[in-house]
Amino acid sequence: MDVNRILLDILVVLLAAKLAAEVADRIGVPAVVGEIAAGVLIGPSALGLVHSSEALQTLAQLGVILLLLEVGLEMDLRELSSVGRASLTVAVVGVIVPLASGALIGLGVGMDGKEALFVGAALTATSVGITARVFGDLRALATVEARTVLGAAVADDILGLVILTVVTRIVTQGSVSAWGIAWVVLVAVGFVVLTTAVGLRLAPPVFAMIRRYSRSSGTLVALALAFTLGVSELAHAAQLAPIVGAFVAGLVLSRSAASQRVRKELSPVGHLLIPVFFLQIGIDADVGQFVRPAVFGTAAALLVVAVLGKLASAIGLLGAPGDRLLVGIGMIPRGEVGLIFATLGLREHVFGQDVYAALLLVVLVTTVGTPPFLRARLLALRGRHREATGVTVAPGGTLVRITDAGVVELTGEPLPSDALVSALTVARLAEQHALGPTVLEWLNAFPPGPRRWDDRARTELWRLMREGGARSWRILTASGVLQRALPELDDALARGPADAMDLDPFAALRFPRLEALRGALSTPERQLPTTDAILLAALILDVCDDTDLEPVIIARRTVQRLDLGARVEQTVASIITDAALLPGALRRADAFEEEPVLNLAMHLEAIEQVDTLAFFTRATFTGERWELDRLEALCNLVRETLARPELVDRGALYEIERRRSEASNRSLRAPIRERIHAAPREYVLAQTADDLVRHAQLCEPAPRRGEVRVRVASLDGPGEYRVEIATRDRIGFIARTARVLLAAQCSVDSALAATWGDGTALTSYRVRAPAVPDDEALEAALRSQLDAPLEAPPGPKVDLAFDDDGSPWYTRCTASAVDRPGLLFTLATAFAVAEANVHSARIATNDETVVDTFELTSRSGGKLDDQAKVRIRAAVAEGTAAQRRGLARWRRGKRAVMEQIVLESS
Numbered sequence: 001m002d003v004n005r006i007l008l009d010i011l012v013v014l015l016a017a018k019l020a021a022e023v024a025d026r027i028g029v030p031a032v033v034g035e036i037a038a039g040v041l042i043g044p045s046a047l048g049l050v051h052s053s054e055a056l057q058t059l060a061q062l063g064v065i066l067l068l069l070e071v072g073l074e075m076d077l078r079e080l081s082s083v084g085r086a087s088l089t090v091a092v093v094g095v096i097v098p099l100a101s102g103a104l105i106g107l108g109v110g111m112d113g114k115e116a117l118f119v120g121a122a123l124t125a126t127s128v129g130i131t132a133r134v135f136g137d138l139r140a141l142a143t144v145e146a147r148t149v150l151g152a153a154v155a156d157d158i159l160g161l162v163i164l165t166v167v168t169r170i171v172t173q174g175s176v177s178a179w180g181i182a183w184v185v186l187v188a189v190g191f192v193v194l195t196t197a198v199g200l201r202l203a204p205p206v207f208a209m210i211r212r213y214s215r216s217s218g219t220l221v222a223l224a225l226a227f228t229l230g231v232s233e234l235a236h237a238a239q240l241a242p243i244v245g246a247f248v249a250g251l252v253l254s255r256s257a258a259s260q261r262v263r264k265e266l267s268p269v270g271h272l273l274i275p276v277f278f279l280q281i282g283i284d285a286d287v288g289q290f291v292r293p294a295v296f297g298t299a300a301a302l303l304v305v306a307v308l309g310k311l312a313s314a315i316g317l318l319g320a321p322g323d324r325l326l327v328g329i330g331m332i333p334r335g336e337v338g339l340i341f342a343t344l345g346l347r348e349h350v351f352g353q354d355v356y357a358a359l360l361l362v363v364l365v366t367t368v369g370t371p372p373f374l375r376a377r378l379l380a381l382r383g384r385h386r387e388a389t390g391v392t393v394a395p396g397g398t399l400v401r402i403t404d405a406g407v408v409e410l411t412g413e414p415l416p417s418d419a420l421v422s423a424l425t426v427a428r429l430a431e432q433h434a435l436g437p438t439v440l441e442w443l444n445a446f447p448p449g450p451r452r453w454d455d456r457a458r459t460e461l462w463r464l465m466r467e468g469g470a471r472s473w474r475i476l477t478a479s480g481v482l483q484r485a486l487p488e489l490d491d492a493l494a495r496g497p498a499d500a501m502d503l504d505p506f507a508a509l510r511f512p513r514l515e516a517l518r519g520a521l522s523t524p525e526r527q528l529p530t531t532d533a534i535l536l537a538a539l540i541l542d543v544c545d546d547t548d549l550e551p552v553i554i555a556r557r558t559v560q561r562l563d564l565g566a567r568v569e570q571t572v573a574s575i576i577t578d579a580a581l582l583p584g585a586l587r588r589a590d591a592f593e594e595e596p597v598l599n600l601a602m603h604l605e606a607i608e609q610v611d612t613l614a615f616f617t618r619a620t621f622t623g624e625r626w627e628l629d630r631l632e633a634l635c636n637l638v639r640e641t642l643a644r645p646e647l648v649d650r651g652a653l654y655e656i657e658r659r660r661s662e663a664s665n666r667s668l669r670a671p672i673r674e675r676i677h678a679a680p681r682e683y684v685l686a687q688t689a690d691d692l693v694r695h696a697q698l699c700e701p702a703p704r705r706g707e708v709r710v711r712v713a714s715l716d717g718p719g720e721y722r723v724e725i726a727t728r729d730r731i732g733f734i735a736r737t738a739r740v741l742l743a744a745q746c747s748v749d750s751a752l753a754a755t756w757g758d759g760t761a762l763t764s765y766r767v768r769a770p771a772v773p774d775d776e777a778l779e780a781a782l783r784s785q786l787d788a789p790l791e792a793p794p795g796p797k798v799d800l801a802f803d804d805d806g807s808p809w810y811t812r813c814t815a816s817a818v819d820r821p822g823l824l825f826t827l828a829t830a831f832a833v834a835e836a837n838v839h840s841a842r843i844a845t846n847d848e849t850v851v852d853t854f855e856l857t858s859r860s861g862g863k864l865d866d867q868a869k870v871r872i873r874a875a876v877a878e879g880t881a882a883q884r885r886g887l888a889r890w891r892r893g894k895r896a897v898m899e900q901i902v903l904e905s906s
Contacts, residue, residue: 017275039282063277068246091152094313098123122341149330199252221265286353299358409436420451424460427472443479511542520619537575601641640808663692683754729761732832738825751843792829794879810855811864830875
């Protein structure tokens with residue numbers, strides 16, 4: 001196996017697939033046609049860049065499994081059960097007639113029984129996507145004909161898979177007896193029914209548990225793919241086509257709460273592998289066969305059968321409403337399933353390249369040629385309807401009711417002023433109920449012109465967002481109601497990318513954020529004053545996803561059209577602007593530190609805005625449970641910050657920024673300016689611009705581990721000096737500094753300490769000493785003390801006060817005592833013994849009294865617990881040596897207990 005050759009083939013295939021899809025989209029041709037043509041172009045029939053190989057066939061097989069998985073994921077069993085008798089009858093007729101007539105034509109042109117049967121089966125499929133795209137472009141998805149055709153196409157998918165299984169078993173086993181056919185049908189249907197029933201009971205709770213407890217972002221999608229391959233293998237073990245298992249796996253996963261995430265995360269894999277399947281079709285095709293008269297003759301005969309067989313499916317309408325010709329035309333396009341039939345027939349050697357080429361031509365012609373005829377018939381019917389409609393206006397009200405059979409109907413035609421409310425009501429009810437003929441006809445002829453919003457319409461819109469779903473929005477877009485009522489949203493939906501590989505024509509109308517919020521708002525206690533604004537913001541974000549539109553602009557125009565007022569407009573715009581703010585903040589390593597939290601609080605400005613954004617983020621968050629816990633802790637911290645006006649005072653913030661700017665302007669070096677702007681706020685307020693520059697110069701670059709920098713300067717008073725020290729922050733650093741200063745006969749009058757986010761610690765002392773302190777001696781003494789044990793004797797009476805409410809981040813400790821040498825050393829050593837980090841310190845002496853203020857956190861970064869405070873008090877009163885011994889005994893005892901537990905477990 002030449003690995004380089006395989007990699008080169010994959011490179012050419014992927015480039016050709018994407019280029020073909022782009023070209024096809026621009027010229028209005030289905031992407032599948034472009035990909036097959038690209039396969040022919042790069043294959044042996046044309047340029048010969050790629051030849052069929054085992055590696056490409058394996059990738060193509062994975063692609064078709066993903067294709068059928070997506071079909072199953074997008075298949076709604078409720079949709080199938082609600083399409084009604086007409087759709088199912090049309091589907092059955094549209095399968096039987098092409099199957100029988102195709103097989104007869106095959107026998108007539110000289111094929112054997114196996115070939116003829118497989119050819120007839122290949123003509124049974126109907127492409128959902130192509131027909132739905134044409135109906136959607138003409139705003140006709142709400143018509144009776146569109147619903148009948150799409151419902152029949154859904155049924156066709158399932159019937160086609162059963163037929164594929166039956167035909168494959170027959171041709172591979174060589175048996176065509178009545179009992180053999182009946183047994184194959186029984187096995188196929190039994191496998192689909194039994195596997196689906198068991199899977200629907202077991203898989204949703206299992207995948208819900210995986211979603212809840214998995215930490216790795218790829219676990220869920222990997223297990224979903226493994227589950228699909230496992231069910232495919234079960235199908236193979238039952239001697240069925242593996243794609244049948246993939247389809248069943250999709251059906252089962254579609255009912256799981258994790259289906260949206262599985263669909264989203266598998267989509268990129270599908271974009272890579274599914275086109276390989278269609279290119280492989282073109283690579284395997286022998287274009288030389290296309291020019292043979294026999295192939296053209298066979299293709300022409302099969303094309304006539306393919307067209308007439310689906311036109312005959314309209315007989316299934318019987319007495320149901322709808323235009324039979326339009327229904328028949330809508331059933332003509334073949335697509336993915338037809339290609340799967342043809343490819344399997346070639347792979348299983350049921351027929352040769354000539355029959356394969358004929359089938360390929362039929363699929364391509366029906367796929368490309370049907371949309372113009374469908375469009376023409378739709379427009380002709382619409383013109384006739386408008387000419388013939390005589391409007392009977394009801395006296396008012398929505399006039400929408402649900403019949404005993406669960407069908408939504410109108411009791412009369414609403415007045416134009418009531419049309420919007422009625423349409424919104426119909427759309428909301430369509431999520432759970434079928435729409436009757438009168439409703440569909442009224443929607444298809446919905447009054448032209450823009451619709452004005454009143455209180456009743458707005459109330460119904462909020463209900464729609466809470467209770468509706470993809471079917472609801474499909475009704476509004478298909479009938480043109482959304483374009484007339486909220487054109488900005490409708491235009492945004494039209495601007496969304498047309499996904500060539502998306503088999504669900506309504507996938508763009510599934511709004512994940514809105515659905516998540518609807519679940520979060522399912523109980524009354526979860527309501528907020530801004531609930532309606534949250535829902536509207538989620539809808540606009542979903543609609544604008546993957547477009548080049550600015551959602552804030554769409555939001556403002558939509559709110560203005562709804563006439564909701566300036567306050568709601570600002571709330572919606574803020575939610576949209578800040579939708580990614582909290583998840584982004586959580587990704588920061590310093591998310592819970594003072595500066596980021598203060599910035600977040602200043603931006604959000606009000607606790608109500610925090611509550612609104614927190615609710616929106618929690619409901620739409622797709623991360624793990626532990627991340628949600630962090631999110632809640634961060635929001636609580638922001639709320640606590642906003643509850644203290646002095647922390648977000650505009651005047652203080654202006655002064656901080658002024659000092660930072662003034663200090664930055666005095667330094668030419670960028671690292672110095674960056675350190676000044678990253679300095680803690682309270683530290684900045686306590687310093688002059690000159691102090692900030694001097695300290696930043698001492699701290700830059702950041703000290704290495706074990707490095708100490710000392711700078712000594714004389715002050716104005718006799719015997720007064722300033723000692724400034726920079727090093728890496730560590731527990732006990734201030735205590736060791738105080739010990740060194742005490743040994744150097746330096747009496748501390750005042751002190752200031754600050755730490756930066758990069759771990760740099762700065763202390764600045766104002767001391768009195770009999771001689772100028774030697775900075776080199778102080779550096780050497782501090783380096784020798786960095787790892788030395790800390791012990792301090794019992795101190796004099798010190799009043800300690802701990803305040804957990806004075807700051808959202810720190811426990812503030814205030815120590816008051818009569819001034820004496822070594823007091824700072826005693827206090828700092830007590831903090832070190834209790835494993836408390838000192839983030840800032842202010843030492844002030846007033847006459848004979850010292851008032852020291854420290855901002856402390858535990859080793860984990862939170863506020864001090866009661867046990868730490870008790871240890872600090874005891875260390876100050878009793879001395880740190882005793883505390884050290886007590887702490888060591890406690891740790892040894894804890895370790896012994898753990899060792900005993902381990903031994904007993906062993």
